[in-house]
Amino acid sequence: MAAPSRATGTVRMSADERRVAVIRAAVAEFAKGGLNGTSTAAIAKRVGVSQPYLFRLFDDKKALFLATVEYGFDRVEERFRRATEGLTGFPAMHAMAHAYHDFLGNDTDLLRIQLQAYAAAEDPELRADIRRFWDRLDSFVREVTGADGDELTNFFARGMLCNVVASLDLPRDRYFNDTLSAEGELLSCDLCESPERFGGPPAATPSD
Amino acid sequence: MAAPSRATGTVRMSADERRVAVIRAAVAEFAKGGLNGTSTAAIAKRVGVSQPYLFRLFDDKKALFLATVEYGFDRVEERFRRATEGLTGFPAMHAMAHAYHDFLGNDTDLLRIQLQAYAAAEDPELRADIRRFWDRLDSFVREVTGADGDELTNFFARGMLCNVVASLDLPRDRYFNDTLSAEGELLSCDLCESPERFGGPPAATPSD
DNA sequence: CAAAAGTTAGTAATCAATAACTAAATTCGG
DNA sequence: CCGAATTTAGTTATTGATTACTAACTTTTG
Numbered sequence: 001m002a003a004p005s006r007a008t009g010t011v012r013m014s015a016d017e018r019r020v021a022v023i024r025a026a027v028a029e030f031a032k033g034g035l036n037g038t039s040t041a042a043i044a045k046r047v048g049v050s051q052p053y054l055f056r057l058f059d060d061k062k063a064l065f066l067a068t069v070e071y072g073f074d075r076v077e078e079r080f081r082r083a084t085e086g087l088t089g090f091p092a093m094h095a096m097a098h099a100y101h102d103f104l105g106n107d108t109d110l111l112r113i114q115l116q117a118y119a120a121a122e123d124p125e126l127r128a129d130i131r132r133f134w135d136r137l138d139s140f141v142r143e144v145t146g147a148d149g150d151e152l153t154n155f156f157a158r159g160m161l162c163n164v165v166a167s168l169d170l171p172r173d174r175y176f177n178d179t180l181s182a183e184g185e186l187l188s189c190d191l192c193e194s195p196e197r198f199g200g201p202p203a204a205t206p207s208d
Numbered sequence: 209m210a211a212p213s214r215a216t217g218t219v220r221m222s223a224d225e226r227r228v229a230v231i232r233a234a235v236a237e238f239a240k241g242g243l244n245g246t247s248t249a250a251i252a253k254r255v256g257v258s259q260p261y262l263f264r265l266f267d268d269k270k271a272l273f274l275a276t277v278e279y280g281f282d283r284v285e286e287r288f289r290r291a292t293e294g295l296t297g298f299p300a301m302h303a304m305a306h307a308y309h310d311f312l313g314n315d316t317d318l319l320r321i322q323l324q325a326y327a328a329a330e331d332p333e334l335r336a337d338i339r340r341f342w343d344r345l346d347s348f349v350r351e352v353t354g355a356d357g358d359e360l361t362n363f364f365a366r367g368m369l370c371n372v373v374a375s376l377d378l379p380r381d382r383y384f385n386d387t388l389s390a391e392g393e394l395l396s397c398d399l400c401e402s403p404e405r406f407g408g409p410p411a412a413t414p415s416d
Numbered sequence: 417c418a419a420a421a422g423t424t425a426g427t428a429a430t431c432a433a434t435a436a437c438t439a440a441a442t443t444c445g446g
Numbered sequence: 447c448c449g450a451a452t453t454t455a456g457t458t459a460t461t462g463a464t465t466a467c468t469a470a471c472t473t474t475t476g
Contacts, residue, residue: 012421012474032330036244039465050423055467112330118375119327122240122320131376153383157365164368167326168339175361220440220455247431258457263433 019057019067022047026068031112035065035120065120066129072113073133076100077140084144093145093155100159104172111166227265227275230255234276239320243273243328273328274337280321281341284308285348292352301353301363308367312380319374 013021025047029038040061044051058064083099084092103110121127141155142148161175221229233255237246248269252259266272291307292300311318329335349363350356369383 010422010474015421018421034242034244034327036242037328040467041465051465052424052467052469053422056422061466115323115327118372119242119323120245121375121377127376131378134376134378149385153366153369154362156383157369158361160368160372161361161365164326167329168335168342169329170339170342175364177357223455226455248433249431257455259431260433260435260458261456264456269432 015057018047018049020071022049022054022057022064023068023071026064027072027109027113030065030068030116031109034116035062035126040064062123062126066126069113069117069130070133072110072117073137075107075110076103076114077137079103080137080140080144088144089146093141093147093151096141096145097155097158100162101176104162104166104176108166111163115163115167223265226255226257230257230262230265230272231276231279234272235280235317235321238273238276238324239317242324243270243334248272270331270334274334277321277325277338278341280318280325281345283315283318284311284322285345287311288345288348288352296352297354301349301355301359304349304353305363305366308370309384312370312374312384316374319371323371323375 022043026038026043029043029046032038033042040054041051043064044054054064058067079099079102080096083095087095117126117130117133121130138156142152145152145155147155158176164170165172165175230251234246234251237251237254240246241250248262249259251272252262262272266275287307287310288304291303295303325334325338325341329338346364350360353360353363355363366384372378373380373383
């Protein structure tokens with residue numbers, strides 16, 4: 001493991017380790033300013049590295065932004081996977097809704113990064129990749145829940161509203177009627193009591 | 209009325225007229241690049257005026273952006289008002305859903321401007337105003353439909369998904385199952401056939 | 417030692433905003 | 447109705463700051 005050098009106390013990471021450190025810092029910075037409102041200097045400062053070094057780790061700013069967005073989508077999917085272990089159909093979808101909603105209390109940066117991604121998607125180069133990330137998540141949700149139509153639409157739609165609530169810092173309970181634990185974890189929501197809203201018997205098994 | 213001057217052919221508008229011309233150009237430009245990805249020069253060029261003159265019409269770039277965002281929200285509300293004339297409750301909400309969805313065929317810039325607004329809302333100064341715009345729209349929808357809870361949440365949520373569909377240029381029919389006229393006007397949607405989803409009695413389709 | 421991880425110094429371009437000026441409308445006294 | 451006075455709509459030229467990115471060098475580590 002990387003130990004501080006005797007003389008200066010500096011710790012050197014492998015390029016790969018440093019890349020993820022940069023991405024994590026970039027999540028926080030890009031969440032605030034988006035692609036064009038964030039300077040590479042701010043990211044470098046946050047991660048504790050010189051600004052030009054970012055360009056040895058990433059081809060250019062857009063590549064760094066894209067890596068950051070991908071990281072964000074990966075965190076969401078990872079969270080969905082954990083939340084739906086052993087579940088399918090409506091319970092899986094419900095679990096993912098809770099998981100996503102949890103980000104409102106935990107990690108709004110992840111929600112804001114999504115918004116920044118969509119906002120930057122006007123650039124055709126970026127759009128192609130961001131669509132790939134979106135499609136990947138879409139496929140995952142379809143597979144694990146077997147949902148489609150209105151059911152699926154409302155799921156993603158409510159997710160997008162979550163992003164906006166995070167951005168505008170709207171009161172949580174305005175659109176999402178739920179109870180949270182002291183730690184901000186989502187305990188129950190109105191869907192818990194009326195799963196038929198999503199039009200399925202709770203434990204429908206998807207065909208795949 | 210502003211007639212072309214004989215000599216130069218230049219047309220001079222009143223400051224107020226020019227301001228709305230600028231805002232209209234700014235909608236197109238900011239929709240693409242957002243607050244930080246759009247140069248004032250690009251807006252000036254599009255409206256056919258010198259770049260420094262923008263700063264006589266607006267205090268600074270943020271003020272112009274904010275005016276543009278407000279204009280966007282106003283267009284949406286205006287559209288909602290026209291769509292819901294004489295309607296209340298579910299039929300009104302359904303009419304607004306159609307109206308908003310229409311923007312996907314007509315005026316995606318209006319949808320993208322919204323996304324750009326949320327993305328820029330990290331700036332506290334901007335956020336306060338953008339929240340005001342949001343709240344105004346929220347109040348209008350609540351008043352005219354009397355909706356709340358899941359009904360209202362799904363309405364706004366599906367709107368936000370519309371914005372993302374516009375940004376990523378996703379196929380329209382992936383999340384919104386509907387039929388469009390040749391002109392891109394929305395003729396019918398799945399909600400038309402199952403209004404009970406929103407907990408209200410089916411009602412007359414709005415005439416546009 | 418040699419490769420990999422980092423640095424400092426610098427550059428060319430972009431861009432928001434200011435200053436100082438000009439031309440077209442409008443007002444108004446005679 | 448006319449033309450000087452004034453206001454209003456616009457311009458050109460410029461600047462100071464920021465910023466993505468390069469080049470060339472240094473330090474650490476296996």
